[in-house]
Amino acid sequence: MTAITAKQRAALKRALNIRRRQIELALRGDTERLQAEAEDASAGVPDRAEQATHDVSVDLAVAAVRRDGDELDAIDAALQRIDQLDYGSCLDCGRPIAYERLKLFPEASRCVSCQAQSEKGTGLNTRSL
Numbered sequence: 001m002t003a004i005t006a007k008q009r010a011a012l013k014r015a016l017n018i019r020r021r022q023i024e025l026a027l028r029g030d031t032e033r034l035q036a037e038a039e040d041a042s043a044g045v046p047d048r049a050e051q052a053t054h055d056v057s058v059d060l061a062v063a064a065v066r067r068d069g070d071e072l073d074a075i076d077a078a079l080q081r082i083d084q085l086d087y088g089s090c091l092d093c094g095r096p097i098a099y100e101r102l103k104l105f106p107e108a109s110r111c112v113s114c115q116a117q118s119e120k121g122t123g124l125n126t127r128s129l
């Protein structure tokens, strides 16, 4: 497997910037939703069913904000790396990360096998390719 070319790198950088903007927009939407929910909650005492629905929707929004925040961090890190030579190399084993993988997850910092290894350690069930 060879390292990515300059052209591929440019395409990935574009993809990262687009993805970043999308997440920022989504994040703003979720944050606004949370604020609106908080205002609703302080406006009156909802009945129990309403409260339950409210709690679920707040939980979902909080989870979405947290997930988007994590992804934003990963994208920022990738954007910082992308102009350096270590972008596209696995942080753990140093081997080139497959372009096919980077095309799907330009923020990936590990190759497939090291990613699987690190996820096994944390018990997290996140995406794998």
Ligand SMILES: [Zn+2]
Residues within 6 Å of the ligand: 090, 091, 092, 093, 094, 095, 110, 111, 112, 113, 114, 115
């Ligand atoms: Zn690796």
